[in-house]
Amino acid sequence: MSVAEGHAEGKDEVLELIRRSLPPGKFKEVVATRWPRRYIVFIDAWALRPVMEALKVAGFDRFIAIEAIDWYNIEPVFELLYYVESVKLGGPLVIVRTKIPRNNPEIDTIRDIYPLAHWQEIENYEFFGIRFRGHPDLRLWILEDNWEGPPPLRKDFDTVKYVLETYYGGKKWERPVKRREPPPPRGEE
């Protein structure tokens, strides 16, 4: 199912509001999706910060998450999706989508605009290796002490094989274990 086959009948006030409040020239397109009250804003990577700032001013106040999609074979890019919803306007959701090149994944941080973005950016750094320009604390956070290797969620990296080789000595789901003897029957000395 295509996402953009909108329910375009009638005038959509929130769509108009988003169009009006985004800085002109900084975004490519704003579309209503086939889901009611969810919108997508397509932007270029350089325009992320002005667009997110404008969205916050327009009332999209609750930041939800950053998602990264690795379009490895299909297109050499990481697509980033920023989910923002508006509690003030009663629940519409905006997804800001942008693409960054796969060989040099870098994008501006928005951690000063939305506080949760700080942690979401760390998560995307460790799972995809995306560097967020201006983020002071990019490190292994969830994977701390448990992982030495390339970012595990990238498509060109066979995580299962790496884990089996590194942590399980090449064996499939079996560590070399000692067989336990069955316990003696109860009541016997």
Add this chain to the structure above:
Amino acid sequence: MAESKPRMIFLGPQHPGAPGNVAFKVWLKGEKVVKAELVPGFLHRGFEKMMENRWWEVDVVLSPRYCVEDPDNFELAYVLAVEDLFGVEAPEKAKVVRTIVAEMSRIQSHLFWLMHMGGATGARYIPGWAMAAREEILKWYDYVTGHRIYHHYMTPGGIRWNIPKDFKEVTLRALNKVMPIVKDIEDAFINNRILRARTEGIGVVKGYVAVQLNATGPTLRAAGIKYDVRKVDPYEAYRDVDFEIPTGTEGDAHDRIVVRIREIYQSKRIIEQLVERVKPEDLNYRVKMPLLPPPSLPWPAVARHGEGMSRVEAARGEAMVHVVGIKDRKPYRVKLITPSMPLLTTVMDYIIEHEDITIADLPIIVMSLDPCPPDIDR
């Protein structure tokens, strides 16, 4: 004493005051907490990658497992996202039954949290009562779905088995066993003077600040903001169900406790309305799913690929699932967006920054936020 440096200690992951598999680095000055930093990752299992390596319908088995306490809402989120991608609509009966199962999951999750809350405040009688009440719901789950904790009852396209013949009686009987215990807990624990003294005025996140901290779920509602995905973006059978969103006024730890207890009553109300509408004789509870996702129409950014999205209100707040499918038996990408991360990062930081917290208050604040640490790690 005055010039002493903050001392760092670990709280968790094996600590009765820590909410499960998560640790905090706590910096103390004397008894006062200066800073607390989350140390997640003790239960990271790589669900997003695992789901990319399994079939669409098999991933249902994985989808509830990243949160033990509230499995069905997350299962519902995944199932709805896949249905959305495949363009399949579940039959009416399946929708109603799924809503009942999800609301039961909310009740048992809140009861499980009551156990933690009683443990954190040192009220040792509460864990026993709360677990006894939860046990009734687990027995109901065993009777209806076949399992106690992870049910795998939903599937893209409906539910996997028909409901038992005496579904209505069994459901109401389970609720009637749970509710007196909840009432007792309310009388003995929530309105208790000792608990009020320990929780009132502590951990205040009040008003619009909660939104700015990107908090969600009962924490947001206790801050006084009437926001619930079941109302603002209704899914499944919530469209034509009559219920209220309980909100708090002060936004402190006690308000969060009260909001959750009132949510249990609202869930009961939802179930009582819905249970009238399902009939065991109705055999239209599952539609067949196509094996492959349909080829999608071109759309601006990424042509040829379909996407499905769902948005549900889990017991801890808004949960979303975003699935991307190329024409394949397996998903290309599954993104699980879970509600617990803001609670333990931004909200915790805000509370510690703005209040004088002692080490004794810390477990109460953490538990009153009711995080589910596994869903941070995934």
Add this chain to the structure above:
Amino acid sequence: MALKALLLGMKYLFRKPYTMLVPEKEPPMTTERTRGRHLLDMSKCVGCRMCQMVCPADAIKMYKVEGDFKRNPKKIFPGIDFNRCTFCALCVEVCPTGALSMTDITGWYMTTTDTRTNLRSPYDLAAELAKNEKPDFRITITKQTFLYQTKKKG
């Protein structure tokens, strides 16, 4: 308020304990829908490997069994490793001939070797089911038990 809490506590003090003594007094709690140990009807199984392919936990391996099985020319049968099985019943759902089914045997029944309690060991269960049910029924569990059963038959 505190007095009320105390009174309520007294109420619970004089009640029967909620906990159950499993396995000393009572068997594990099951209902008729409880998904437990699998049963394999070896006369129906065609060895199509569907259950192996669908298993999310990779718990099913196919084992070769000697014997006269008309519908199963390859003579391979699923053996389920219950250390890995999640009891999601997808293998039962996907089975094209209905050879796999599930019993309500869960918990300690599946692993115990202790004969003094009221739990029965896998060996006893296998023997009992082979006696009472149709003789073609076999319980498939870990590799050792599977071999044990087939040896006994041959």
